[in-house]
Amino acid sequence: MGRLFWKFFFATWLVQALAVLAISTGIWFKDRNAAHRSARVDFGPPGAFAVDAAAQTLRFGGLPALRALLTQHDGIQLYAVDAGGHELLGRPTDAALLQELRQLHARDPAAHALQTVQAEGNDWLLFAARSEQRGARARSHGLGGHRAPRDGYFPLMPMLLAMLGSLVSAALLAWHFAKPIRRLRTAFDAVAAGKLDTRIGAPARRGDELTDLSRDFDRMAQRLEDEHAAQRRLLHDVSHEMRSPLARLQAAIGLARQRPDRVGTWLDRIERESTRMDAMIGEVLALARLDAGVGGALGDEVVIDELVAQVVDDARFEAQASGKSVSLSATGASVVRGGAEMLHSAIENVVRNAVKHTEDGTAVTASVTPDPRAGLVRIAVCDHGPGVPDAELALIFRPFQRGSQNTALPGHGLGLAIAQRVVRSHGGEISARNRDGGGLCVEIVLPLASGAGAPR
CATH class of the missing domain: 3.30.450 (Beta-Lactamase)
Known part of the structure; x- marks a missing residue:
């Protein structure tokens, strides 16, 4: 038994014992006085x-x-x-x-x-x-032939029985409280030892604060296990993605040594691969900061229509080289509370991803639709690309996860994962669906700032 059990036990038993002693003494004095009075008759x-x-x-x-x-x-x-x-x-x-x-x-x-x-x-x-x-x-005889109570009689036996009952009830009460706490301690020790699959599974019949604490522990352990698995998966994916450019770098260095006359060509290859690795490392660091909750302040009021318009203008300028276009449909000025730089990065990743996958000569459409009654604003970005198989729609928001039909295009599969982290940190949701006639639509839903959302 732990220290908490004995604290509960002795405290509860002491209170019950004092109550039994006080009640027994009071009854004894009352009976004694009655006996004294009756003895005079x-x-x-x-x-x-x-x-x-x-x-x-x-x-x-x-x-x-x-x-x-x-x-x-x-x-x-x-x-x-x-x-x-x-x-x-x-x-x-x-x-x-x-x-x-x-x-x-x-x-x-x-x-x-x-x-x-x-x-x-x-x-x-x-x-x-x-x-x-x-x-x-x-x-002195009572009426009916019964003896009057003896003067000075103390109810020792009833008091001892009451003390024994209080002893048992105190032990049961202390055990009732100490048992789930011992289970919690054992579970904490197991998690500290690396067993993240440990669960308490508190019974619902207790229905007290200790049960709620056990459920909170199970949720915490589940979150730790998920985060640990995500970190291991991210490390595996980063090492896998880094292996290919590193192999090309090594090959370029070897070829430069074998063909000194073409060293300029191999240096260009080395520069491209190092630039690609630098971009991927930057995206991985951004994703790690978002997972750690250090992405930035979220207290600014951001006019989301203006922010989307800036992203669309930049994407439209870059898309002209390949004969693509980007259009925007927005009404009014919807205000959300959050970080402008983080939201800009998330929306830019979605729009750039759409521009990259849409067919040449087609347009990417972006729209901002406020819903003041629901307190939300919806940002939809649709392209005319090959789309994504329905079974993979939920997977494209994982790090280094790309649609099976888009593996030939450049990229690391981190843009949508970063966008999802940013949107969720702002209390919103992001989802993807295939559009009729081909292409993919990504929708971002963000909560409006209090009192905002009406067109002005």
């Missing part, structure tokens, strides 16, 4: 005989005769108390004792030791008290 035959004589005197002689009897009676002290609690001779009486005696008389009206007689418009309770000389020898 004579329920035996002498007391019953004296009370019966007083009742007959009151019925036939009235209050004066009863007052004389109470004054002259020796050995046993007789008391006569009216309904208001006043004793006939003015002697002090205990209100709690009187209430207890009236309850006893109500339960057993035929008892001779307690009698109620109506005289002169009042109900008189008659009972006898033991004298000091008879107190040590008299036995």
Whole structure:
């Protein structure tokens, strides 16, 4: 058992034990006081005989005769108390004792030791008290032949049973709380040792905060496992993509040594391959920064229509050389909150990818459509290229993943992966679909800034 178990156990048991002790002591004092009060009343035959004589005197002689009897009676002290609690001779009486005696008389009206007689418009309770000389020898019996409680009796056995029950309940409660925490600790140790597939699988029947914590741990472990797998896959893909240009570099160097007269041609090849490797490394670093969440500030208000227009103008200028064109359709000025440079990079990657894959002599169409009711703006970029097989539409956003129909075109397969990271960091989504008649459409959905989105 861990330290948390013992802390829960001792704290819970101490509270329960103190509660049991306090309740038992209170009951004991109450019963003891009741026993003391009952012990002062004579329920035996002498007391019953004296009370019966007083009742007959009151019925036939009235209050004066009863007052004389109470004054002259020796050995046993007789008391006569009216309904208001006043004793006939003015002697002090205990209100709690009187209430207890009236309850006893109500339960057993035929008892001779307690009698109620109506005289002169009042109900008189008659009972006898033991004298000091008879107190040590008299036995005090309850009505019906039962003994009155013993003076000084302490409920030790019930208290011990209650303490035992509190001990068991405290142990069960501590075990109930400590068990999932021990499982969490074991799971954390396993993850720290590299076992990222560790899961707790907390039962839903608990339904408490510890269950929620276990679910959070499972989600964390799943995220770590996914990120670890993605990093390993990225490392594998980078090494695979770097192998080809490195091989060409080595071949160019070898050919330059064999044919010094053509060294200029091989130097041009080396320059192209090094430029390609530099671009790929830059894209990999950008992707790594986005995965690490250090892409930049996201608090700027960006007019997305103007940003898309800048990207389209740059792409249109570059596409003219191959007889391609890029058009833009936008209404109003939609404002989103985020990083202008990051959004520019994401949209530029999508537009450049479309320009690269569209057929010569065709146009790439871009549109910006705000939806103020939904609080969204949609950016669609469509080309007239070969498209992507439906089974690969979700895969083209992975790093170094390219459509099977586009492997002959230059590129590393990182542009759409970077765009997806940027869009998701802005709370949006990106998706791809094949358009009717051929070509691919990539749609970016971004949330509008608060209070923005209406055309102006």
